Amino acid sequence: MPNRSNRALSPATKLAQALRYLEAETGAIVPPIQPTATYARDGEYNERKSYIYRRDSNQTTEHAEAIIADLEGAKDALLFASGMSACTAVIEHLPAHAHVVVPEVMYHGVLDQFTTFAAKDRLEVSYYAPADLDDMASKLRKGETALVWTESPNNPNWDVTDIAAAAEIAHAAGAKLFTDCTGTPPCATRALDFGADISFHSATKYLNGHSDVTAGVLSVRDTGAYWDQIAHVRKMQGTVLNTFDAYLLVRGMRTLVLRYERATENALAVAHHLEGHPGVEAVMYPGLPSHPGHEIAKRQTGGAYGGMLSIIVKGSEQTAIDVARFCEVFYPATSLGGVESLIEHRKTVSGDGFPVHPCLLRLSIGIEDAGDLIADLDQALERAGAVVG
Ligand SMILES: Cc1ncc(COP(=O)(O)O)c(C=O)c1O
Incomplete structure (x- = not known):
């Protein structure tokens, strides 16, 4: 709904109103659930609004993504069926044998994925002591390291990483910085503002807040080929967040x-x-x-x-x-x-x-x-x- 005075609204207002949702035809102020699995083409046999099939995306999930992208100050956001599937999509999109630098203590499921990918020779993984930027910097290889992974605050010891300093270190080596800020949602920490390239949240946690959904979200400052590849992994693995969970997530984010x-x-x-x-x-x-x-x-x-x-x-x-x-x-x-x-x-x-x-x-x-x-x-x-x- 247009805001006539064009005053910028605070995150609390936009969240409470699900991005000022208002259905033009009926005046409903709660976003609908659109459960269709497939979309009919028009009379010219063209896609309507580029929707083809639920596994690509769906309107309810896109509404939740728009709310999170706005909150993060992101160019785009993608929602997944769990935090783990979002993290795995990032790992999967990397080329074979890519070098990544990751904390030696972090959420155990993600650490397990890195260990597994390294054991299969799919990735080369170097580990650093969480929040120790000197140790992190010493593990980077200029022009070779593809990604630096940070988790802040770091689960379960709650060490805090200086995201801006980590971004400088990663970028100086030509690597992207990934930041898992699940413990502090974007109403508190907007990792992209501090220089992260990809901000991640397990939306199962604070974003939804009611322990009745699993979801994960990636938000980015810049899109491009790597972002298309991540979206492609989501589509091919069928890990887009389902409609009903997207609806619950929108409801959860309002508070x-x-x-x-x-x-x-x-x-x-x-x-x-x-x-x-x-x-x-x-x-x-x-x-x-x-x-x-x-x-x-x-x-x-x-x-x-x-x-x-x-x-x-x-x-x-x-x-x-x-x-x-x-x-x-x-x-x-x-x-x-x-x-x-x-x-x-x-x-x-x-x-x-x-x-x-x-x-x-x-x-x-x-x-x-x-x-x-x-x-x-x-x-x-x-x-x-x-x-x-
Ligand atoms: C910091 C962190 N990252 C990632 C995940 C994985 O998210 P999910 O459980 O939604 O798959 C978790 C889950 O506890 C977590 O605490």
């Missing part, structure tokens, strides 16, 4: 700003409470001034640090598992970014081969009452025997 602000507020309260708690060895949360990446996080999120934090529980691995088991408000489940708080023993989920502290619990803080969350953690730490003396 993104509110949900994310509340999750940040709650996470700050929980992190401050747990820092120095007698049952907790360490709290990893970029919103804490004691966190080594705090200043970078402040710059990259404007203080909207999000709801993700991890703690190292005092005691044994079993003590940590017991804390997760004994929670009564937190659900003992994997995933993140939903309205409900989750707690998980990360080593159980990511497996033995993944480098993670055995006593690490990952907390996804939701939008419940912060007092209820804190009381729940206190009783679980006490009951598990993490608090001694």
Whole structure:
């Protein structure tokens, strides 16, 4: 709908109104679901508006993509059936034996893909210590490295990478910078503004926010042949986000700003409470001034640090598992970014081969009452025997 005064609207307004959606014919203000799998050609046997088949794209998914592209300040965005299928499309589009530089600790599924592609001799992979830009720079090969992968904040230790500095390093070597900012959605961090070439979010998490959709989205500053190749992988593998999930995602994004602000507020309260708690060895949360990446996080999120934090529980691995088991408000489940708080023993989920502290619990803080969350953690730490003396 036209905005007569032409005043730029803030992201919160555009999201709440699904990009000022208004159906011209009926006046409906909620975007429709268009479930067709195929599209009839016109009387001249031409495609109408270039739609042919659902696997290429569909209108509901395109509406969700337009909302995200606008939020990211991107030239274009593509939605996939999961975060993993979006990441895999980027990996798949690279030429055989391409050299990539990736963090040695990151979301375990993506790390697994790199290890698998390297083992099949499909890619050459060099690993760097997360957020360590000197180590990253030392792994790049000028004119040869195709892609640098960053995840910030980095799952599950929540190290923070300086995206602008990483972009400089990647670009100086002629590589593209990929940034997974799943932990801080684009209402907090717009990775493209800091120089990333491809910004990625598992839309399963904050963007949807209700733990009822899996989706992944790539957004880019510049399109071109590489972007067409990524879209081609999506089409050929049939990993476009389906219509019904796109509808749910649009609905979820309408409350993104509110949900994310509340999750940040709650996470700050929980992190401050747990820092120095007698049952907790360490709290990893970029919103804490004691966190080594705090200043970078402040710059990259404007203080909207999000709801993700991890703690190292005092005691044994079993003590940590017991804390997760004994929670009564937190659900003992994997995933993140939903309205409900989750707690998980990360080593159980990511497996033995993944480098993670055995006593690490990952907390996804939701939008419940912060007092209820804190009381729940206190009783679980006490009951598990993490608090001694
Ligand atoms: C940082 C990060 N990247 C990628 C993914 C994969 O996304 P999905 O589960 O939507 O496939 C996840 C999932 O937890 C994640 O946390």
